[in-house]
Amino acid sequence: MPVIWILLIVLALAAVGYVLGRRRAYASAEGEIRKLHSLPAYYGYNAAMLTAVPAFFVIAIWLIAQPILIDARIGALIPDSAISESSTRGLVMSDVRRVAEGLDKLVAAGSLTDEETHNLHIETTDIRELLGSVGTALGSDVAPEVLSAAQDYRVLSGAASLGMTILAFVAAIGGLYYSLKQTNKDFRARNTVESMVLSLLVVASTIAILTTAGIVLSMLFETRNFFSQYNWADFYFGTTWSPSFSGRGGSSQLGLLPLLWGTLYISVIALLVAVPIGLYAAIYLSEYAGPKMRSAAKPLIEILAGIPTIVYGLFALITVGPMLRDYFAQPLGLGESASSVMTAGIVMGVMLIPFVSSLSDDIINAVPQSLRDGSLGLGATKSETIRQVVVPAALPGIVGAVLLAASRAIGETMIVVMGAGAAARLDLNPFEAMTTVTVKIVSQLTGDTDFSSPETLVAFALGLTLFVITLGLNIVALAIVRKYREQYE
Amino acid sequence: MNNMLMSEKKLETTQTKISAKDVNVYYGDTHAIKDVNVEIPEKTVTAFIGPSGCGKSTFLRCINRMNDTIDVCRVTGDILLDAEDIYDKRVDPVQLRAKVGMVFQKPNPFPKSIYDNVAYGPRIHGLAKTKAEIDEIVEKSLRRGAIWDEVKDRLHAPGTGLSGGQQQRLCIARAVATEPEVLLMDEPCSALDPIATAQVEELIDDLRSRYSVVIVTHSMQQAARVSQKTAFFHLGNLVEFGDTSDIFTNPSDSRTESYITGRIG
Structure with a gap:
């Protein structure tokens, strides 16, 4: 399922949570707003946030971690013999990703079934031409190792996105259930919502600071590489x-x-x-x-x-x-x-x-x-x-x-x-x-x-x-x- | 504290320094001052009293044309300084303000050293040719401002670092340094504690020997202590003007009496 759909569904669940949370708070106070600790909307926000935030968190972490893990798995599958002298493992991996992407497109266009992609062989099909027909241009003919790695890549990514979808929904529904369970007239929803908003603000400011730190660190790292190859005095005092x-x-x-x-x-x-x-x-x-x-x-x-x-x-x-x-x-x-x-x-x-x-x-x-x-x-x-x-x-x-x-x-x-x-x-x-x-x-x-x-x-x-x-x-x-x-x- | 005796001192002169004839002031559509006629004598302290918003500060600011800096302000009528109309086209407000100095409600020393604050006026008017002459003017002015002893060792420290009362006396010294003929004071003690107020009041009485002083004040006691003449303003009108002792003991207008006894204001 595409990520955008997952996000939309989670948001819809959050909206449902808002309505339910509000209603439940009202019900627990027997319709009298003065008996509630917070305004009814706060109970709604509490439910909505508990639904959406953990799910979004799961999606974010997954999206960052998935390519790293899959690349590591697939990269290990490619034998050293498949990497030519002028190339590196990274370059081969990007070929793998392109082939996998092209296969996805072929399936989406309906010219291949999912089953057929697993049975492609370098000897029987001109993969390069096939992929070219859906706009994925490759620089050279596809090596058999690359093809099989790409096939594995697709399988793994498919499994991974399914896992992410399930986990995100579990997180959303779990959050919704938990928040509704804790909603009653004595629950301090305003304090919870406000502390969640506060952490949101803290995260926003931290991102800016961390980015600065990241920029400085990456520059420092590369600068150190430079000075290991070039004399610093020649750099700072050189006139040419x-x-x-x-x-x-x-x-x-x-x-x-x-x-x-x-x-x-x-x-x-x-x-x-x-x-x-x-x-x-x-x-x-x-x-x-x-x-x-x-x-x-x-x-x-x-x-x-x-x-x-x-x-x-x-x-x-x-x-x-x-x-x-x-x-x-x-x-x-x-x-x-x-x-x-x-x-x-x-x-x-x-x-x-x-x-x-x-x-x-x-x-x-x-x-x-x-x-x-x-x-x-x-x-x-x-x-x-x-x-x-x-x-x-x-x-x-x-x-x-x-x-x-x-x-x-x-x-x-x-x-x-x-x-x-x-x-x-x-x-x-x-x-x-x-x-x-x-x-x-x-x-x-x-x-x-x-x-x-x-x-x-x-x-x-x-x-x-x-x-x-x-x-x-x-x-x-x-x-x-x-x-x-x-x-x- | 000073006592009522000060205001009962005999007036030494009765020569008119400033005379206002049918002065009206408008702020946009607001009629702030209505047909004010007043004769302010030389070498006396004249107090303007009245409730807030009665126009006393506005009228004070007309005397050195500070109201010119406010776009919407319009002045009609004549104000004569030594029988010369200050609103005449030939009069340069800049020269007028050199003759009619002003001390403001809030102490406003420039962000410069104490020395430079006092030397500011003499320098822009070219009153001194040499460094020694300026030194002399600065010392004389600070002495007259009754603050010399407190600051003589730190003349080059910033004026903004002084206490509120010291700052106000510095501002008075600064005004005195240009040798004005008239000194206008707009509630000079409103931001000061009683001790600083007493020092400033004493200073005002000293200044009387050389200048005409016009002081706006909210404190009836202060008016009684320092002034020889008092003008009572109410709703833009000059209600009563006369010797301070008369105004405070035997006011002729019922509004004046109500105000000084605390019933209106």
């Missing part, structure tokens, strides 16, 4: 970035510095664009603009934040880049390249304006009116008040906003690829093409890669370095923002 993909190992120079330099150079230019414009826009909007102007301009500025970065990249590629080259770089004799640090920096700065302005605007608005009154009352002009009282009071928050924008700038990829190119270079000339850490992570991992050579593993080391930098910036930003909040509460 020239990976080679053809000749494996040895000839690559994987120095971080040109990439880090490009990242920081572009980010600094982006911030030089974004911070003044964003800050001045925020000051205008929060201090000078009338309510009408404000309500129109603020959403318009925030539209900038909604533009996908790839669109900014196009803008950099076809408009800003050539313009900078024709009007600045060529006349000044600084280069012929349309992709340059300047292009990417400026466009990225435009992208960051709404970050800076929107956050700063909120922060400036949070400065108490009494401070403005105090300054105006001393005979300061509006601009003196803003410069000497409002902005200094909001400064920690503004710094926080700028640091958050900086971490965005450091992590940006698309604009850099399209605006600044992909040449790793250590250069001061802002009209020269350069590239950043993120771009190189992408280029090291695109295409046909295997995760054993330093050329691909370096991506994880780069990613981890970047992660540490942005994490540090975020921590500093949060600390500053927090300190600022303490001042006015």
